[in-house]
Amino acid sequence: MHGRAAALGAGTILNALATETGSAFGIDVETRATVELASDADDVDGEIAEDAEADTALIERCVELAVERWGDGEGGTVRTDSDVPLAAGLKSSSAAANATVLATCDALGATVAGAHAEDTNPDLTRLEACRLGVRAARETGVAVTGAFDDATASMLGGVTVTDNTGDELLDRRSIEWDVLVWTPPERAYSADADLDRCRNVASMAELVADLALEGRYAEAMSVNGLAFSAALGFSPDPAVEAMPHVSGVSLSGTGPSVVAVADPADPETDLDRVWDIWDDRDGSLRSTTTRNDGARIIAE
Known part of the structure; x- marks a missing residue:
């Protein structure tokens, strides 16, 4: 019983830690999961290829x-x-959870609508599978809110806006952006975020939610980035440096990555200029695009 699937990474438009309303968008980076099942196996053993010591719960x-x-x-x-x-x-955790759930469904022979090349008679939807991964994230303490916003962007692609209190999808739309990601050397874990400081910027988060629900995603993410950089203790300097050259820019999740986006149809944007600016900083740069197709079963 073998299954394999892939799910998207994502960038942040609205961090859900302040109000539990969140928004994210899928980008063209993937996590892949391979699942092998047997009826006579008593438990599940996990492995993360990039880090043998990483928590596999x-x-x-x-x-x-x-x-x-x-x-x-x-x-x-x-x-x-x-x-x-x-x-x-x-959104590495959301991508891992989504890919794992889909790969397990594939191993079990369950057809997931939108994830299979052939899904004329699906057993379940990607949204159902997504909610299962969110439940696992809550149960294992990986995500404070369950990160339904991140999980839906990873699973469905495009931009999603969610109410994480009830795992409700409020809106989902396709988006076409070029994307630049700067990731500094340090790491930050969502479960370690200071919730009280995040809740202090709730009024700003409500403004960001209004902008996102109006489809003003780039403006929303820039406001989010400034508010949550302050709340989470990250310098706003990378975002401020990028703002004259991009459609939107934000701290992604609880950091430390900063994500800038540009509408390819807007001649006023210049991600190459931002690359040159950020290239002086420690860490890594990645140029990519948004994705609207979401997670998928990998046929073998």
Whole structure:
């Protein structure tokens, strides 16, 4: 019983830690999961290719929950490999959870609408599978809010706006942006974020939510970036440096990555200029694009 799937990384438009309303957008980086199941296996063992010492509780719990719902007590192994750096604010946990749930469904023979090339008679939707990964994130303490905003962007692609209190998808639209990501050497974990400081910027988060629901995503993310950089203790300097040259720029998630976006149809934007500016900083740069197709089963 073998399954393989991939899910997207994502960037932030609105951090959900202040009000539990959040928004994110899928980008063209992926985490892949391979799941092997057997009816005579008693438990689930996980492995993360990029870090042998990394905590595998999330991906193991994703397999367990998927088997509880669609399987018959199978155990086995799950292994993830990723283009998404861990603990960098680019939704690595959401991507790992989504890919693992889909790969487990694939191993169990459950057809997921929108994730299979052929899904004329699906057993479940990608949104259902996404909610299972969010449940696993809450149960394992990986995400304070469950990160339904990040998870939906990773699973569905495009821009999503969500109410994380009830795992409700408020809006989802396609977007076409060029994307530049700066990731400094340090790492930040969502579970370690200072919730009280984040809640102090709730009025700004409400403004960002209004902008996002109006479709003013680039403006929304720039306001979010300034507010949450201050709340989470990150310098706003990279975002301020980029602002004259981009459509929008924000601290992504709880950091430390900063993501800038540009509408390819806007001649006033210049991500190459931002690359030159950010290239003087320690860390890594990645040039990519948005994705609107979302997570998928990998046919073999």
